[in-house]
Amino acid sequence: MKQTPDLDRAQQRMMPGELTLHGFLGDDTRKLVDIINEDGDAVLSRGVSHKQIADRLADIMEQGRDIMEREVNVEGRFTVTVRDDRGVLPSPFGDGCFEKGDCHVVDSETKSEFLFNGLTIHMIRTYGFYSGKGSQYRLEPAALIETFGIKPEAEE
Amino acid sequence: MDKILLAIEVLCGISLALTLLLLVAEFFFANYGDCEIDINNGDKKITAKGGGSLLSTLSEDKVFIPSACGGRGSCGFCKCKVDKGGGPVLPTETPYLSEEELKNNVRLSCQIKVKEDIAIRIPEELLSVKEFETTVESITDLTHDIKGVRFKLPEGETVRIKAGQYIQLVAPPYDEVHEPTSRAYSIASRPSDDEAIDLIIRLVPNGIVTTYVFEHLKEGDKAKLVGPFGDFYLRDTDKECIFIAGGSGLAPFRSMLYDMIEKGIKRKTTFFFGAVGLRDLYFVEEFAKLSEEHSWFKFVPALSGKEEGHSYERGLITDVVARSFEKMDNHEGYLCGSPGMIDACVRVLTAGGIPEDQIFYDKFA
Ligand SMILES: Cc1cc2nc3c(=O)[nH]c(=O)nc-3n(C[C@H](O)[C@H](O)[C@H](O)COP(=O)(O)OP(=O)(O)OC[C@H]3O[C@@H](n4cnc5c(N)ncnc54)[C@H](O)[C@@H]3O)c2cc1C
Ligand code: FES
Numbered sequence: 053m054k055q056t057p058d059l060d061r062a063q064q065r066m067m068p069g070e071l072t073l074h075g076f077l078g079d080d081t082r083k084l085v086d087i088i089n090e091d092g093d094a095v096l097s098r099g100v101s102h103k104q105i106a107d108r109l110a111d112i113m114e115q116g117r118d119i120m121e122r123e124v125n126v127e128g129r130f131t132v133t134v135r136d137d138r139g140v141l142p143s144p145f146g147d148g149c150f151e152k153g154d155c156h157v158v159d160s161e162t163k164s165e166f167l168f169n170g171l172t173i174h175m176i177r178t179y180g181f182y183s184g185k186g187s188q189y190r191l192e193p194a195a196l197i198e199t200f201g202i203k204p205e206a207e208e
Numbered sequence: 209m210d211k212i213l214l215a216i217e218v219l220c221g222i223s224l225a226l227t228l229l230l231l232v233a234e235f236f237f238a239n240y241g242d243c244e245i246d247i248n249n250g251d252k253k254i255t256a257k258g259g260g261s262l263l264s265t266l267s268e269d270k271v272f273i274p275s276a277c278g279g280r281g282s283c284g285f286c287k288c289k290v291d292k293g294g295g296p297v298l299p300t301e302t303p304y305l306s307e308e309e310l311k312n313n314v315r316l317s318c319q320i321k322v323k324e325d326i327a328i329r330i331p332e333e334l335l336s337v338k339e340f341e342t343t344v345e346s347i348t349d350l351t352h353d354i355k356g357v358r359f360k361l362p363e364g365e366t367v368r369i370k371a372g373q374y375i376q377l378v379a380p381p382y383d384e385v386h387e388p389t390s391r392a393y394s395i396a397s398r399p400s401d402d403e404a405i406d407l408i409i410r411l412v413p414n415g416i417v418t419t420y421v422f423e424h425l426k427e428g429d430k431a432k433l434v435g436p437f438g439d440f441y442l443r444d445t446d447k448e449c450i451f452i453a454g455g456s457g458l459a460p461f462r463s464m465l466y467d468m469i470e471k472g473i474k475r476k477t478t479f480f481f482g483a484v485g486l487r488d489l490y491f492v493e494e495f496a497k498l499s500e501e502h503s504w505f506k507f508v509p510a511l512s513g514k515e516e517g518h519s520y521e522r523g524l525i526t527d528v529v530a531r532s533f534e535k536m537d538n539h540e541g542y543l544c545g546s547p548g549m550i551d552a553c554v555r556v557l558t559a560g561g562i563p564e565d566q567i568f569y570d571k572f573a
Contacts, residue, residue, distance in 0.1 A: 065280060065282060068384035068385075069381075069383070069384040069385035069386050069387075069416075070280070071277065071280070071282065072414065072416065073383075073384070073385065073414050073415065073416050073419055074384070074414065075384075117548060119454070119482075119524060119525070119526065119546075119548045119549045119552045120454070120482065120483075120484050120512040120513075120524065120525075120549075121484070122484060122512065122513070135412075135413075136545075136546030136547065136548040136549060137410075137412050137415075137546060138456075138545075138546055138547065139276070139391065139392065140276060140283070142276060142277040142280070142282035142283040142284075143282060144282070146281060146282045146300060146303065147303050148284070148303065148304075149276065149282075149283050149284065149285075151547055152412065152415075153546070153547075153548075154413065154414075188414065
């Protein structure tokens with residue numbers, strides 16, 4: 053895949069201060085297409101799909117929801133807090149708006165932490181975009197697959 | 209193969225160069241002259257220099273169409289009906305427009321360039337939306353993550369609101385944010401207090417406008433507000449009212465309650481205010497006092513956390529509401545808070561017997 057004008061536009065909207073305070077790319081200076089391609093390889097090489105990862109994160113977020121935003125223990129392993137903020141956030145890909153409200157997950161086994169929301173799940177599902185390296189919202193595909201036990205579809 | 213790739217790259221390079229050339233030429237030479245924008249069949253006419261987007265041209269003339277992305281074509285909020293002019297629908301608009309909207313000439317105003325006379329239609333109430341250059345009179349810490357901010361209007365200016373409406377606070381460019389950014393906040397002051405606006409603002413981590421309010425805004429600063437907007441207000445019936453709020457959602461009810469008191473409206477009203485712990489409660493004394501002074505009004509704070517040492521209701525706000533009424537068949541529901549809380553409350557109120565069309569909240573997300 054090559055960097056298209058659409059990806060140029062999306063990358064521009066991902067800069068700090070455009071749609072979000074710190075942007076979506078962290079200190080990653082690569083072209084958007086290269087970020088997507090490298091993460092795509094990491095996902096494919098483990099035999100899973102972006103959709104599976106997005107579905108699993110959406111499921112964790114759903115299980116962790118509490119109308120008073122209290123901590124919820126999910127699957128006996130994850131401490132999940134989902135903020136229930138008002139308002140919506142536009143996607144940098146220009147394909148809709150998503151509810152604000154971050155989901156913060158702490159894995160009790162590895163102590164690793166994950167931060168995502170409706171928009172980041174959508175960007176994983178639709179574009180295979182896991183945020184740039186250095187962004188607070190960066191999700192390493194390998195860590196997601198390992199921590200959330202995502203298996204190749206045939207094995208499920 | 210290499211030759212084909214090279215040819216494709218050369219072609220791409222040429223078309224990119226031509227596009228750039230066209231953009232540069234348009235920037236320097238395009239002169240669209242004065243264009244007329246007719247709003248709502250002659251209700252308002254604007255003559256403006258062509259070349260800008262319809263959204264920005266309108267706002268320069270103090271006609272404000274809602275936007276959540278500052279005109280970047282990525283929120284889909286800035287819709288208007290175009291009766292004349294405006295050029296063809298752009299590919300950047302179609303993801304936000306339904307078949308029905310496309311058929312009815314609905315467009316994204318931020319994507320339309322004003323190059324000719326244009327006739328548009330927008331909701332009538334947007335014509336009374338105003339921009340206010342206010343001064344921050346006070347900033348109060350209400351809880352660990354909620355501030356109350358009072359904005360004073362310029363001398364001699366007043367604002368007309370319906371209790372329950374919201375206004376947009378425009379944060380100026382700061383740090384890495386290069387454009388002004390607007391966000392909606394429910395008005396907490398009563399309509400008769402028309403020389404100022406009170407807002408109740410909860411910090412959202414990594415949020416553009418709330419970070420500005422919490423880390424940069426100071427008393428005495430200038431601040432721009434645009435509004436009022438919204439159709440969340442007390443309906444004119446004699447039904448008993450159930451108000452439910454969580455977090456910063458208390459704001460519109462403060463405005464509505466004082467308005468009811470001033471207007472002598474004595475409909476039986478119960479206000480449920482849900483929070484997790486004591487540190488999340490605010491304005492409790494103020495509402496408790498109102499409750500003592502007005503027999504038709506009852507204030508019910510409820511804490512969902514396990515904390516001891518208080519006599520408030522315990523449990524999720526939805527459970528507290530459900531156990532407070534045997535029947536809700538002569539009631540109206542008014543809700544303000546986060547989307548999850550609103551969904552859960554709608555379920556409880558409808559189960560209690562309130563038809564969905566008698567449950568009100570701001571759905572503009
Ligand atoms: C009708 C209405 C009335 C309202 N009234 C009130 C009110 O009275 N009081 C109140 O406090 N609020 C109110 N709100 C909410 C308010 O409008 C704002 O949405 C809220 O304050 C957050 O604005 P912000 O600019 O700080 O956050 P934004 O910058 O708009 O969004 C912050 C969120 O964006 C996401 N985000 C940030 N960076 C990234 C990234 N790199 N990758 C992925 N996601 C990211 C995160 O989820 C973060 O939490 C109301 C909203 C509406 C629609
Ligand atoms: S202002 Fe957001 S799409 Fe037009």
